[in-house]
Amino acid sequence: MTKDADVIIAGAGPAGSIAAYQLAKAGVSVQILEKSEFPRYKVCGAGLTHKILSEIPFDISPVIETKIHTFIFSSGFNKVFSRNSEYPLIYCTMRDKFDGYLLEKAVAAGARVQFGEKVTGVELHNSYVNVFTRNRTFTSFLVIGAEGATGAVARSANLWKDIMPGLAWEAEIRVDALSLQKYSDTVFLDWGAFPGGYGWVFPKGDHLSLGVGGPASLSKWMMDYYKKFLIYLENSGIAVIETTSLKSWPIPVRVKRGNFHNGRAIVAGDAAGLTDPLTGEGIYYAIRSGKLAAESCIGFLNCSAPSLLSYSKAVNQDLMTELLEANRIKYLFNTFPLRIHRFVNDSDRAWRAFGKVLRGEKNYADVRNGFGKWKTLWNLVCCIAQVTSYFAEKRFRKTGFH
Numbered sequence: 352m353t354k355d356a357d358v359i360i361a362g363a364g365p366a367g368s369i370a371a372y373q374l375a376k377a378g379v380s381v382q383i384l385e386k387s388e389f390p391r392y393k394v395c396g397a398g399l400t401h402k403i404l405s406e407i408p409f410d411i412s413p414v415i416e417t418k419i420h421t422f423i424f425s426s427g428f429n430k431v432f433s434r435n436s437e438y439p440l441i442y443c444t445m446r447d448k449f450d451g452y453l454l455e456k457a458v459a460a461g462a463r464v465q466f467g468e469k470v471t472g473v474e475l476h477n478s479y480v481n482v483f484t485r486n487r488t489f490t491s492f493l494v495i496g497a498e499g500a501t502g503a504v505a506r507s508a509n510l511w512k513d514i515m516p517g518l519a520w521e522a523e524i525r526v527d528a529l530s531l532q533k534y535s536d537t538v539f540l541d542w543g544a545f546p547g548g549y550g551w552v553f554p555k556g557d558h559l560s561l562g563v564g565g566p567a568s569l570s571k572w573m574m575d576y577y578k579k580f581l582i583y584l585e586n587s588g589i590a591v592i593e594t595t596s597l598k599s600w601p602i603p604v605r606v607k608r609g610n611f612h613n614g615r616a617i618v619a620g621d622a623a624g625l626t627d628p629l630t631g632e633g634i635y636y637a638i639r640s641g642k643l644a645a646e647s648c649i650g651f652l653n654c655s656a657p658s659l660l661s662y663s664k665a666v667n668q669d670l671m672t673e674l675l676e677a678n679r680i681k682y683l684f685n686t687f688p689l690r691i692h693r694f695v696n697d698s699d700r701a702w703r704a705f706g707k708v709l710r711g712e713k714n715y716a717d718v719r720n721g722f723g724k725w726k727t728l729w730n731l732v733c734c735i736a737q738v739t740s741y742f743a744e745k746r747f748r749k750t751g752f753h
């Protein structure tokens with residue numbers, strides 16, 4: 352049977368393009384099927400935490416618009432304080448540029464891409480895979496589902512499991528020149544307004560990106576929250592001139608370890624639910640899982656591995672350990688939002704730890720390990736917080752914002 356490629360990748364987001372780049376660099380024939388035409392707008396804050404830099408195997412400075420040194424924290428738009436870091440913590444981009452750049456690198460390395468091909472499902476066989484699009488059927492040895500939160504490959508390969516749905520709204524806002532300049536290295540972060548909810552402003556080259564997110568079960572209140580955020584910005588002296596691209600998009604969060612491959616199919620990035628439940632960050636995990644996916648496919652195609660099991664193992668060990676820990680911290684946050692808010696304000700140690708997590712010098716598991724012999728107590732408090740968090744959300748659903 353003629354194959355269209357060794358590996359077919361559904362989706363040219365960060366997960367798909369980085370996997371394609373790594374595969375093509377290793378001499379594997381790779382075909383990306385992307386439903387849109389590039390460049391395309393992507394609903395996303397597009398804040399890249401510093402730790403991503405060491406994960407991307409080439410320089411991304413051509414698509415970085417701003418560097419973040421300052422955070423302005425608020426809790427439900429009250430108790431505002433700011434914190435500065437000598438080193439950049441976050442880099443902001445726009446997804447049309449960032450994704451286009453990664454795809455360009457993959458194509459330069461030898462990957463092929465076809466736009467306007469929406470993958471609708473896959474059929475897994477012992478020695479090959481059929482990948483269906485609206486227009487035709489493609490055949491390959493392996494398939495990587497990197498199609499994001501739509502999860503077409505993930506669902507079809509029976510890998511869309513244990514996903515807790517999150518949701519976020521995002522808009523691009525044009526503001527007065529003075530504010531744009533004043534906040535060009537500053538993120539606004541509001542948290543604690545409702546259980547699991549948060550809002551952010553990321554400065555871009557010529558505008559600000561404003562977003563709010565939280566559990567999909569509380570989506571009904573998110574537009575209210577978004578409007579409150581706009582008022583808060585205006586009260587902070589920022590004149591909003593125009594709002595464009597106000598849109599929502601799901602944030603899938605995987606809440607259990609398990610399989611991330613099935614036979615000859617792998618899922619990566621949002622299609623695998625690999626997003627941080629605390630912050631909604633997903634690009635870093637898309638990049639890391641895309642690289643792991645490529646590594647596992649190369650091992651399988653070289654006959655050095657009998658299956659793609661190494662991928663599920665690596666994702667469970669390297670990524671899920673982190674993400675499950677983030678989920679526990681989220682429960683703590685939902686239970687003690689004001690205390691944590693004050694802690695970040697009052698304690699230099701807490702602020703430094705926050706910075707170290709963003710810069711990749713510490714991870715969430717280190718936060719727990721930092722409790723040393725009190726680790727058991729930490730685990731217990733997290734369990735109690737999970738229950739309290741459930742009731743906090745239930746209560747909020749009854750009362751909404753006061």
Ligand SMILES: Cc1cc2nc3c(=O)[nH]c(=O)nc-3n(C[C@H](O)[C@H](O)[C@H](O)COP(=O)(O)OP(=O)(O)OC[C@H]3O[C@@H](n4cnc5c(N)ncnc54)[C@H](O)[C@@H]3O)c2cc1C
Nearest residue numbers: 362364365366386395396397398470499519620621633634
């Ligand atoms: C409002 C909002 C704000 C966010 N802000 C941030 C942030 O600031 N920082 C951060 O790190 N993360 C953020 N995220 C999360 C981040 O956007 C995702 O985690 C990230 O895009 C995942 O990358 P991916 O490659 O897995 O999927 P995607 O980026 O979603 O890419 C999937 C690609 O596949 C294509 N596609 C979809 N379906 C099909 C199909 N059936 N066939 C073929 N192609 C298909 C899409 O067109 C797209 O190009 C945010 C998410 C939302 C919703």
